[in-house]
Amino acid sequence: MESSASGHFxxxxxxxxxxxxxxxxxxSAGERDICDREILNARLEEIERAExxxxxxxxxxxxxxxxxxxxxxxxxxxxETSKDGHSIGYLPTSLNYLLGCIRAGRTYEGVVxxxxxxxxxxxxxxxxxx
Amino acid sequence: xxxxxLLIGHAILDVLESDRGRTTALGGIxxxxxxxxxxxxxxxxxxxxxxxxxxxxxxQCDQLGAKAVIKLGNVxxxxxxxIVGEPKEAGDQRYEFVRQESQATEFxxxxxxxxxxxxxxxxxxxxxxxxxxxxxxxxxxxxxTSVHLDANFDLPSLSTIEKLGRPxxxxxxxxxxxxxxxxxxxxxxIARETALKSSIAFILxxxxxxxxxxxxxxxxxxxxxxxxxxxxxxxxDCYDAAFVALRKHQSTNVALRCASMLxxxxxATLSAEKxxxxxxxxxxxxxxxxxxxxxxxxxxxxxxxxxxxIAAPDFSHCDRRSIEEAFHxxxxxxxxxxxPVLENGEVPAxxxxxxxxxxxxxxxxxxxxxxxxVVIPLYEDAGTFIEMGIAVQAAKPVIVHIxxxxxxxLLTEQLATAITxxxxxxxxxxxxxxxxxxxxIK
Numbered sequence: 001m002e003s004s005a006s007g008h009f010x011x012x013x014x015x016x017x018x019x020x021x022x023x024x025x026x027x028s029a030g031e032r033d034i035c036d037r038e039i040l041n042a043r044l045e046e047i048e049r050a051e052x053x054x055x056x057x058x059x060x061x062x063x064x065x066x067x068x069x070x071x072x073x074x075x076x077x078x079x080e081t082s083k084d085g086h087s088i089g090y091l092p093t094s095l096n097y098l099l100g101c102i103r104a105g106r107t108y109e110g111v112v113x114x115x116x117x118x119x120x121x122x123x124x125x126x127x128x129x130x
Numbered sequence: 131x132x133x134x135x136l137l138i139g140h141a142i143l144d145v146l147e148s149d150r151g152r153t154t155a156l157g158g159i160x161x162x163x164x165x166x167x168x169x170x171x172x173x174x175x176x177x178x179x180x181x182x183x184x185x186x187x188x189x190q191c192d193q194l195g196a197k198a199v200i201k202l203g204n205v206x207x208x209x210x211x212x213i214v215g216e217p218k219e220a221g222d223q224r225y226e227f228v229r230q231e232s233q234a235t236e237f238x239x240x241x242x243x244x245x246x247x248x249x250x251x252x253x254x255x256x257x258x259x260x261x262x263x264x265x266x267x268x269x270x271x272x273x274x275t276s277v278h279l280d281a282n283f284d285l286p287s288l289s290t291i292e293k294l295g296r297p298x299x300x301x302x303x304x305x306x307x308x309x310x311x312x313x314x315x316x317x318x319x320i321a322r323e324t325a326l327k328s329s330i331a332f333i334l335x336x337x338x339x340x341x342x343x344x345x346x347x348x349x350x351x352x353x354x355x356x357x358x359x360x361x362x363x364x365x366x367d368c369y370d371a372a373f374v375a376l377r378k379h380q381s382t383n384v385a386l387r388c389a390s391m392l393x394x395x396x397x398a399t400l401s402a403e404k405x406x407x408x409x410x411x412x413x414x415x416x417x418x419x420x421x422x423x424x425x426x427x428x429x430x431x432x433x434x435x436x437x438x439x440i441a442a443p444d445f446s447h448c449d450r451r452s453i454e455e456a457f458h459x460x461x462x463x464x465x466x467x468x469x470p471v472l473e474n475g476e477v478p479a480x481x482x483x484x485x486x487x488x489x490x491x492x493x494x495x496x497x498x499x500x501x502x503x504v505v506i507p508l509y510e511d512a513g514t515f516i517e518m519g520i521a522v523q524a525a526k527p528v529i530v531h532i533x534x535x536x537x538x539x540l541l542t543e544q545l546a547t548a549i550t551x552x553x554x555x556x557x558x559x560x561x562x563x564x565x566x567x568x569x570x571i572k
Binding site: 031033034035043045072074075076092093094095096097099100101103104116119120122 | 398415425544
């Protein structure tokens, strides 16, 4: 898990509104919706089992445009190339909450920001919601 | 009848200590209440608490849309305050119940009887501890309603449960509870066997390692879906309430997986509104995907076989607090961490070649046997980085843990499987890697 805890502590209570109307949306001041957050420096997993590596025997280069695949692959959220739709690896399970965001209509796109083959294939991506 | 859950337990004031300061919030039974509110499920609240909290209890229940609020008993001698020293449960949460030893809880039988006769509900979820559970069970006896018991703070005897006049629908425990580690000897099998004598189902919540469900015909292992943790207080209660509410309309497997996902959502924010938004998103995920989604699964007993070598300048002249904190946090979660300097000895200056060779050999054997290596570079110690290099070459997962420092040497940074800066991050990463190791995914 690359990101650190965010937000700040305050009283945990819903906004004071009458029972018959929707509750207020302010919540914790300044706390971004979890689905609106950028995902930075996400290190991918199972790279050698992904479609791209199997087809090309190598990893994509830095700058390759990627996106989160809309469908789960064997229970995992996969990252695929935007151009060809080949999976290049999988997001860590700590980012599984994105599935809820995706089903609510969000998409996530980004780029490969780090790529190396030794000692084991390594890919790092940045993603933004769109 | 529409679903409606009767919640019974204490209203507690949680005081969370963190490096950002201190904050307070109504806890205890309110974690479950918030969950049912977020799920838009009806609930009735039957609480025990001191009189100074009554107004706040009523106010919060109004905001949460409780169908009814009944005070089942007054608490005296204690403010019902819990100070949580470790809100994220990286290690022991260090719960301190203020003046617990002088707490006295009355039981208002008349109020309970009025509640049961005037309110209709489909399930009862009880958080035992600090009140006369036998009287509650006796009162519930004639209702015939399904009763679920979270027994983390008070594991009742068989004779107490018999006062209910029927088996519990589910008995829920956590590996964080003294009940699991005391009378149940930290054993899932003993806990399961004990629970199923008086309950239809048994659930053991295992923190970041997932949870297990068992009844006479079915055994399920449910993954945890850990994410960034803002707090870990009441997360288990959220799980309980979500399961009780969702099982009415979902399979047990889906209900438990959703409960696990909602527990993640609960610990990821302090905003009730943000939590509710995330709950709605989880509920919109198709059941097939809920069933398919992978997470972290490392049972309590399986963790003991995960040996973790702590590579660090663990010498008596160093400030070893970060090493000790990491070690104790991993022990708390039942992993097997090793501090080779403590286990094999700190080689003194001028030690003989024989001692030096023997100690080095033992350290290397310990390193070879470990499944995970945690590197804590308090300073640029050659031995620490040699051990890291050996681990990397052996394709062992290496976590570099730097709670106190910023920049890392290039190769240290690039060769690490993960870099962690807090104990909570370290523990979460160990769980994640352990789950991967257990299930054969690289």
